[in-house]
Amino acid sequence: MSSDRENIQKTSEKLRDLIRIHDFLYYVEDNPKISDAEYDGIMNQLRKIESDFPWSITEDSPTQRVGGKRSERFASFTHLIPLLSLSNVFNNQELVNWHNRIEKLAGITPITYYCELKYDGVAVSLTYENGIFVKGATRGDGVQGEDITTNLRTIKSIPLKLVGDSFPESFDVRGEVIFPKDKFEILNKDRVARGEDPYANPRNTAAGSLRQMDPSVVASRPLDIFVYGIGAFQGQIPSTQEKILEWLTDVGFKVNPNNKLAKDLDQVENYFDEWVDRHQELNYDCDGIVVKVNDIDLRDAIGSLGREPRWATAYKFPSKTAVTRLVGIGVNVGRTGVLTPYAKLEPVNLTGVTIKSATLHNQDYITDNDIRVGDLVSITRAGDVIPRVVEPLVDARTGNETGFNMPNECPSCNYPIVREDNESAHRCLNLNCPSRGNHLLRHFVSRGAMDIDGVGENLISQFIKEGLVENIADIYDLTNEKLLSLDRMQEKSATNLLESIARSKDRPFEAVIYSLGIRHVGLETARLLANNFSNVDVLLAATRETLLEVPGVGEVVGKAILDWFEDENNLEILNRLRGSGLTFNKTESSPTEPSMQGTRFAITGSLQSMNRAQLESMIRELGGTIANNISGSVDYLILGSSPGSKLTKAEELSIKVLTEAEFMDMLSKP
Numbered sequence: 001m002s003s004d005r006e007n008i009q010k011t012s013e014k015l016r017d018l019i020r021i022h023d024f025l026y027y028v029e030d031n032p033k034i035s036d037a038e039y040d041g042i043m044n045q046l047r048k049i050e051s052d053f054p055w056s057i058t059e060d061s062p063t064q065r066v067g068g069k070r071s072e073r074f075a076s077f078t079h080l081i082p083l084l085s086l087s088n089v090f091n092n093q094e095l096v097n098w099h100n101r102i103e104k105l106a107g108i109t110p111i112t113y114y115c116e117l118k119y120d121g122v123a124v125s126l127t128y129e130n131g132i133f134v135k136g137a138t139r140g141d142g143v144q145g146e147d148i149t150t151n152l153r154t155i156k157s158i159p160l161k162l163v164g165d166s167f168p169e170s171f172d173v174r175g176e177v178i179f180p181k182d183k184f185e186i187l188n189k190d191r192v193a194r195g196e197d198p199y200a201n202p203r204n205t206a207a208g209s210l211r212q213m214d215p216s217v218v219a220s221r222p223l224d225i226f227v228y229g230i231g232a233f234q235g236q237i238p239s240t241q242e243k244i245l246e247w248l249t250d251v252g253f254k255v256n257p258n259n260k261l262a263k264d265l266d267q268v269e270n271y272f273d274e275w276v277d278r279h280q281e282l283n284y285d286c287d288g289i290v291v292k293v294n295d296i297d298l299r300d301a302i303g304s305l306g307r308e309p310r311w312a313t314a315y316k317f318p319s320k321t322a323v324t325r326l327v328g329i330g331v332n333v334g335r336t337g338v339l340t341p342y343a344k345l346e347p348v349n350l351t352g353v354t355i356k357s358a359t360l361h362n363q364d365y366i367t368d369n370d371i372r373v374g375d376l377v378s379i380t381r382a383g384d385v386i387p388r389v390v391e392p393l394v395d396a397r398t399g400n401e402t403g404f405n406m407p408n409e410c411p412s413c414n415y416p417i418v419r420e421d422n423e424s425a426h427r428c429l430n431l432n433c434p435s436r437g438n439h440l441l442r443h444f445v446s447r448g449a450m451d452i453d454g455v456g457e458n459l460i461s462q463f464i465k466e467g468l469v470e471n472i473a474d475i476y477d478l479t480n481e482k483l484l485s486l487d488r489m490q491e492k493s494a495t496n497l498l499e500s501i502a503r504s505k506d507r508p509f510e511a512v513i514y515s516l517g518i519r520h521v522g523l524e525t526a527r528l529l530a531n532n533f534s535n536v537d538v539l540l541a542a543t544r545e546t547l548l549e550v551p552g553v554g555e556v557v558g559k560a561i562l563d564w565f566e567d568e569n570n571l572e573i574l575n576r577l578r579g580s581g582l583t584f585n586k587t588e589s590s591p592t593e594p595s596m597q598g599t600r601f602a603i604t605g606s607l608q609s610m611n612r613a614q615l616e617s618m619i620r621e622l623g624g625t626i627a628n629n630i631s632g633s634v635d636y637l638i639l640g641s642s643p644g645s646k647l648t649k650a651e652e653l654s655i656k657v658l659t660e661a662e663f664m665d666m667l668s669k670p
């Protein structure tokens with residue numbers, strides 16, 4: 001080989017190793033050591049070499065995560081060692097019975113157990129040969145799964161190449177793919193902002209993402225993984241579960257940090273007690289703990305019963321469902337005119353929260369589940385952000401229950417309701433519908449959009465009621481006088497409001513596009529549009545073809561944009577906004593370093609001013625990082641109400657604790 005070729009190979013492999021290290025620190029350890037810009041710099045160097053010398057590209061290169069083509073269907077995959085199921089226990093007595101049986105079978109006491117969380121995600125098996133990820137598959141029926149290698153390669157916490165050389169020649173790693181809760185909330189918020197139905201829960205969304213035929217779509221989903229065991233292998237593996245997981249961590253896999261060795265059953269009970277209280281704090285759903293015999297040889301001696309090993313069991317957390325009466329069904333009209341039915345419930349306590357209403361998604365959901373007014377229904381919050389009616393208790397019916405049909409007229413403006421072909425949603429098409437106006441205004445002033453502080457739900461309703469604001473452009477015509485005409489409006493608040501409104505004029509072009517509330521145009525699409533069309537006139541002149549050239553814009557989004565810009569009312573509003581001085585062209589973002597560069601934050605308790613996802617993305621935007629656990633590397637702990645154990649830990653480590661207000665103060669300091 002010529003020395004030039006060798007040099008290129010050496011340099012690119014060095015860059016790959018460097019990227020692997022930083023991917024590991026960021027995606028597995030949640031402890032990045034370099035800035036995004038530095039990371040991008042290294043990645044770009046590697047991309048440049050690989051594009052100049054395509055022969056130097058390797059299968060396991062970090063540039064090749066989204067490599068595979070769109071496929072029509074997944075190939076079948078046979079698991080050499082089946083993926084087993086777990087037996088369940090639901091209370092302490094059942095756990096004790098399980099343990100007694102094991103001690104008898106093993107003839108040893110006490111047995112050392114290994115405790116893990118039971119992640120509520122999608123089981124997968126990952127095959128490595130000579131340290132390279134070669135195949136990934138779903139569980140399927142335990143023996144026959146589907147080959148989803150190209151999709152799994154896009155998950156950044158799955159190593160494409162392992163660290164070091166201490167691994168068997170070939171082996172399968174088993175784990176659970178999850179959709180982090182904060183990212184799920186953002187995804188759903190974005191969907192709702194685009195006028196789409198929110199997804200039901202993180203687990204279904206993870207499963208749905210992995211079944212996508214186009215790997216680039218999967219790559220856009222922030223999936224993550226926890227590995228918890230080994231399937232088939234050729235060669236040597238460690239002798240206990242604890243050591244196996246330590247070894248998997250060492251070679252680059254993401255293993256959950258909350259696993260714990262239990263020397264006896266008491267310690268298993270303590271682990272359960274801790275997590276039954278704390279699992280809601282985690283950024284992923286868990287529905288119980290898994291108790292495993294630690295010693296691998298002992299497991300073999302204890303054996304399996306059918307599809308379930310006797311040496312492990314899942315101790316489930318108490319279910320988060322409640323039963324109550326459905327007293328009525330109401331209908332909300334959203335910003336894009338979509339009608340969403342919701343259940344009016346007899347108040348009921350569910351995991352400490354009083355629930356009075358729950359979503360019913362759409363007419364199909366009600367029809368398919370045969371939900372009737374007057375029914376006793378079970379409701380849940382398991383993994384769901386919003387409570388949901390699961391099913392009616394059919395046996396408890398008296399015959400007085402009544403079915404439900406969407407109204408033919410909008411409950412807000414009496415305009416006829418339509419349901420378009422192949423859509424689950426019913427829609428009010430009246431652009432001036434007051435309900436739509438109310439939602440659109442709320443969207444317009446929200447964070448991410450025009451970010452107008454101090455304009456909340458109540459004030460918007462007041463604006464509409466008093467005729468001060470009918471549409472989004474009217475906000476910029478508000479004056480001190482008009483504001484002071486409102487009930488209980490103080491001089492000081494009016495001044496503050498006008499200042500926030502004036503400040504919003506500096507919001508970037510992408511935020512303005514997002515704030516218009518165009519169907520299907522969420523933050524990400526707005527950003528793409530702003531990057532591809534330098535100003536609003538170019539965007540106004542866009543055609544179907546030019547829109548389709550924008551990556552991420554397809555027929556549906558393209559049509560929604562064209563429809564929006566064709567509407568006379570919208571054009572008038574746009575012109576008025578332009579006249580008010582909003583930013584309608586792409587300005588280069590300021591080159592100054594973000595103000596929180598390098599600062600590390602942890603968050604605990606429930607927040608008042610915004611949700612956790614919003615706070616986290618704000619910190620990240622300013623260059624800070626988020627820690628899921630308290631350790632010496634954390635600079636500040638932000639404190640919500642009912643804080644968890646992070647507070648005690650932070651106090652132990654003398655980490656500075658900030659209230660939400662103190663954090664906001666910190667932001668406003670230069």
Ligand code: IVH
Pocket residue numbers: 083084085086116117118119120122123124139175176228229290309312
């Ligand atoms: S061990 C024989 N460990 O639960 C051992 N499974 O009902 C079987 N799961 O499909 C798996 N967290 O996907 C194990 N810490 C954990 C787990 C876990 C979640 C899932 C797994 C499996 C299902 C078994």
